[in-house]
Amino acid sequence: MKPLKDYAPFKIGERFEDEEGDVIEFILDKSFTYVNGTGYPFDIRLFGGKLVKPLDRNTQKPWRDMTDDEKAPILLAWADGKSIEWWDDEKGAWCENYTVPQMWATAAYRIAPEDVRKEQREFWIAERAGVMVEVHRHVSDAIHVREVTE
Numbered sequence: 001m002k003p004l005k006d007y008a009p010f011k012i013g014e015r016f017e018d019e020e021g022d023v024i025e026f027i028l029d030k031s032f033t034y035v036n037g038t039g040y041p042f043d044i045r046l047f048g049g050k051l052v053k054p055l056d057r058n059t060q061k062p063w064r065d066m067t068d069d070e071k072a073p074i075l076l077a078w079a080d081g082k083s084i085e086w087w088d089d090e091k092g093a094w095c096e097n098y099t100v101p102q103m104w105a106t107a108a109y110r111i112a113p114e115d116v117r118k119e120q121r122e123f124w125i126a127e128r129a130g131v132m133v134e135v136h137r138h139v140s141d142a143i144h145v146r147e148v149t150e
Helices: 068-079
Strands: 015-018 023-028 031-034 051-054 084-088 093-097 109-111 120-128 131-135 143-148
Touching (some): 068 109
Antiparallel strands (some): 015 023, 084 093, 120 131
16 A cells, blocks of 8 residues: 555546545545545545555556566466557556567556457557567557457
8 A cells, every 4th residue: 555645646536445445536636535425525635645555547567667577477478379468557458469579668567368358459550671560659650550350
């Protein structure tokens, strides 16, 4: 658990659990409220030190913070043909990594769950040395590709 203020900035509807097990939700501007309806909205400036854990955020370690023992299963799974996913903060979801793992230091990765059915594939590509390769979405010449499968 960390102080609530350490998780800023917040998104409306984002929830956290405090030390007592109560769930609080960000409602607007700098205000939170208890989900169970007890109490009045409270201001982050007064309760920013409240210890909480996020309920709606990715809490996976970024690649740079993972130990070799944590990275090895991901790389071995990729070598065995399994799907690897990365956490996209903008979407708030795990996304499939479709190419040779380009492990960004700040991104979190995991082995995709076996039972997840892929319905949409979304990625960015650009030409490099005459070959189309997947690139980060912020690359200036990236082309956005969205593929829907059944």
